[in-house]
Amino acid sequence: MAAPSALARMLDSDVFHSFRRNPVVVVSAVVTSVFVLAALLAPWITPYHPYDLASLDLNDAFTPPAWTGEGSRRFLLGTDDQGRDVLSTIVFGARVSLLVGFCAVLFAMTVGITLGLVSGYVGGAVESVIMRVADVQLTFPGILIALLIDGLARTALPRDLHSEIALYVVIFAIGIANWPQFARTVRGSTLVEKSKEYVQAARVIGLHPGLIMLRHVLPNVMGPVLVIATLSLGFAILAEATLSFLGVGVPPTRPSLGTLIRVGNDFLFSGEWWMTIFPGAALIVLVLAVNLLGDWLRDALNPKLR
Amino acid sequence: MIAFVVQRLLQSVLVMLAVAFISFALFRYIGDPVLIMLGQDFTREQYEMLVRDLGLDQPFYVQFAKFVVSAVQGEFGISYRLARPVAQLIAERLPATLELSMMAALLALTIGVPMGVYTGLRRDSWLSRFFLTISLVGVSLPTFLIGILLILVFAVQLGVLPSFGRGDVVRLGSWSTGFLTTSGLKALVLPAVTLCLFQLTLIMRLVRSEMLEVLRTDYIKFARARGLQNRAINFGHALKNTLVPVITITGLQIGGIIAFAIVTETVFQWPGMGLLFIQSVNNADVPVMAAYLLLVGFFFVVINLVVDLLYYVVDPRLRIDRGAASGH
Numbered sequence: 001m002a003a004p005s006a007l008a009r010m011l012d013s014d015v016f017h018s019f020r021r022n023p024v025v026v027v028s029a030v031v032t033s034v035f036v037l038a039a040l041l042a043p044w045i046t047p048y049h050p051y052d053l054a055s056l057d058l059n060d061a062f063t064p065p066a067w068t069g070e071g072s073r074r075f076l077l078g079t080d081d082q083g084r085d086v087l088s089t090i091v092f093g094a095r096v097s098l099l100v101g102f103c104a105v106l107f108a109m110t111v112g113i114t115l116g117l118v119s120g121y122v123g124g125a126v127e128s129v130i131m132r133v134a135d136v137q138l139t140f141p142g143i144l145i146a147l148l149i150d151g152l153a154r155t156a157l158p159r160d161l162h163s164e165i166a167l168y169v170v171i172f173a174i175g176i177a178n179w180p181q182f183a184r185t186v187r188g189s190t191l192v193e194k195s196k197e198y199v200q201a202a203r204v205i206g207l208h209p210g211l212i213m214l215r216h217v218l219p220n221v222m223g224p225v226l227v228i229a230t231l232s233l234g235f236a237i238l239a240e241a242t243l244s245f246l247g248v249g250v251p252p253t254r255p256s257l258g259t260l261i262r263v264g265n266d267f268l269f270s271g272e273w274w275m276t277i278f279p280g281a282a283l284i285v286l287v288l289a290v291n292l293l294g295d296w297l298r299d300a301l302n303p304k305l306r
Numbered sequence: 307m308i309a310f311v312v313q314r315l316l317q318s319v320l321v322m323l324a325v326a327f328i329s330f331a332l333f334r335y336i337g338d339p340v341l342i343m344l345g346q347d348f349t350r351e352q353y354e355m356l357v358r359d360l361g362l363d364q365p366f367y368v369q370f371a372k373f374v375v376s377a378v379q380g381e382f383g384i385s386y387r388l389a390r391p392v393a394q395l396i397a398e399r400l401p402a403t404l405e406l407s408m409m410a411a412l413l414a415l416t417i418g419v420p421m422g423v424y425t426g427l428r429r430d431s432w433l434s435r436f437f438l439t440i441s442l443v444g445v446s447l448p449t450f451l452i453g454i455l456l457i458l459v460f461a462v463q464l465g466v467l468p469s470f471g472r473g474d475v476v477r478l479g480s481w482s483t484g485f486l487t488t489s490g491l492k493a494l495v496l497p498a499v500t501l502c503l504f505q506l507t508l509i510m511r512l513v514r515s516e517m518l519e520v521l522r523t524d525y526i527k528f529a530r531a532r533g534l535q536n537r538a539i540n541f542g543h544a545l546k547n548t549l550v551p552v553i554t555i556t557g558l559q560i561g562g563i564i565a566f567a568i569v570t571e572t573v574f575q576w577p578g579m580g581l582l583f584i585q586s587v588n589n590a591d592v593p594v595m596a597a598y599l600l601l602v603g604f605f606f607v608v609i610n611l612v613v614d615l616l617y618y619v620v621d622p623r624l625r626i627d628r629g630a631a632s633g634h
Contacts, residue, residue, distance in 0.1 A: 132317075136317075136321055139558070139561070139606060139610050140561065140565075140606055141561055141562045141565040141566075143565050143566070143569075144561075144564075144565035144568075144602070147565075147568065148599065151583075151587040151595060152328075152332060152595075154587060154590070155332070155336050155587065155590045155592060155595065156332075156336050234446070238446075238448050241448055241450075242448055242449070242450060242569055245448075245450045245569070245572075246450075246568070246569065246572055246584055247584070247588060248584070248587055248588070261450070261451065261454070265454055265573075268454065268457065268458060268462060269462060269469075271462075273458060273462075276454055276458075277458075280451045280454065280455075283448065283451065284443075284446060284447060284448075284451065287446045287448075288442075288443065288446040291442075291445065291446050292442075
């Protein structure tokens with residue numbers, strides 16, 4: 001009998017079964033994929049290009065959603081103060097939000113995994129320094145760390161340089177706020193793996209410690225890392241939205257969902273609620289879906305909870 | 307015990323020094339304070355004189371030591387933006403933030419603990435499921451959106467509660483309180499609810515899972531076998547044993563409240579320290595930022611220290627373990 005293909009093995013796995021049995025999770029996965037796809041394809045699928053100045057008409061400004069009395073069929077969710085189609089700005093906003101979220105998590109993962117592997121494998125003084133720093137940082141809320149780093153960078157860097165690299169600063173700030181979780185988990189799993197025979201065998205044949213960590217230990221500690229990464233993605237998207245809402249996040253030239261909410265908030269009192277509520281709803285749905293996926297993944301990969 | 311306390315104290319001092327160092331570096335090396343103080347017209351002699359007067363020509367560690375000493379005495383320099391002493395600004399804003407945070411913490415505890423107990427005891431009732439679903443939404447909802455939604459409903463649509471500011475405040479010595487006037491209390495409702503929601507869901511979930519854990523233990527089964535009343539078991543035995551982690555998490559969450567107070571204060575234009583900090587960030591008002599950093603760092607270190615020591619006092623098992631471990 002031929003060995004089943006990777007796809008067939010995946011479709012037959014426990015994780016996939018628990019996925020199919022859980023309708024909430026399936027919906028979350030669909031919602032997340034729709035957001036990611038829409039964000040990737042934004043320039044081709046949105047009805048308008050909201051940041052193309054030539055296509056904007058100020059006469060269209062403040063159009064309510066299509067189903068209300070004064071709405072226009074051309075703009076399903078209405079327009080903002082500049083006459084931009086709200087639906088299109090949301091899709092473009094989700095693009096920025098997801099970009100920052102993914103990059104921040106990747107950054108946190110890279111830093112956290114490296115430090116976790118090193119401290120777990122090497123041990124000694126290196127381990128106690130890294131873990132003590134992680135412990136201290138974990139006592140501060142992540143959002144506060146991100147806010148402080150972002151605020152410091154904003155003041156420390158020259159103004160024109162900062163507006164150029166603001167996006168990277170936000171990614172860095174949120175990433176730094178997030179690394180200790182990864183480091184702690186990876187260190188814990190590394191300690192377990194380190195004493196197993198395959199690692200000892202690799203050591204006996206004289207492999208370089210870096211190679212052992214990367215090629216032998218790392219693949220075996222990735223399970224929990226994946227769970228934390230999913231849960232951190234929800235946090236990172238929320239953190240970015242919060243920073244942007246406070247006006248210290250991504251630059252206004254590339255508005256994220258948080259920026260849209262901030263701008264729309266100024267018009268809440270004059271009755272233009274759709275400029276805030278729709279981006280807000282998009283943000284909630286996205287974060288909720290990602291968090292549900294993360295929760296499920298944590299339970300599915302942890303047989304003890306079943 | 308003494309060794310543990312000393313070790314924790316040393317660690318706190320170390321963290322505080324690190325925070326002070328960042329704050330000092332910010333204060334000293336971002337922008338040129340001398341240029342900012344002199345304004346437009348000055349001569350080279352004036353510049354050098356001020357450098358000497360401020361002690362900026364002295365070695366780095368002397369400057370740092372001076373910074374720490376003056377910070378301990380509550381001297382944080384002059385705000386660039388408002389041209390007033392930073393200490394005075396913060397003293398003005400502190401009551402607003404503290405009243406808001408305390409109110410939010412109180413709400414989270416008085417609502418969160420009963421909800422947690424209920425969902426723990428009646429696992430399968432529809433109300434428990436409803437609470438749990440709501441709590442999941444509460445965790446996913448960003449604080450600022452909760453604030454905006456509350457403003458939309460209660461201030462814009464219904465028009466029953468104010469959407470910004472503190473209302474009328476009464477001055478009691480150097481403390482300004484909003485608790486004594488109707489408008490002050492009304493203004494407090496929406497921000498406090500906004501701020502407490504996240505902590506509330508967290509406390510509820512924590513109490514619930516702790517209750518589920520405790521209810522499975524042998525001593526609860528034994529209490530039931532003895533024929534004790536349900537109420538005595540649930541509250542006298544079960545709830546009491548869940549309180550240690552709840553106290554710890556609640557203590558640590560005070561830090562979270564301080565962090566999210568920045569967001570809530572911005573949404574509601576609440577004149578507290580968080581709003582002051584955001585305005586300072588947007589205007590590169592370095593002295594205020596440095597002072598805020600130090601103050602928040604100090605709050606956190608003290609809270610963590612107290613929680614750690616409290617944990618040690620409340621949970622006798624910890625004492626025995628530590629004692630045995632240090633005994634050999």
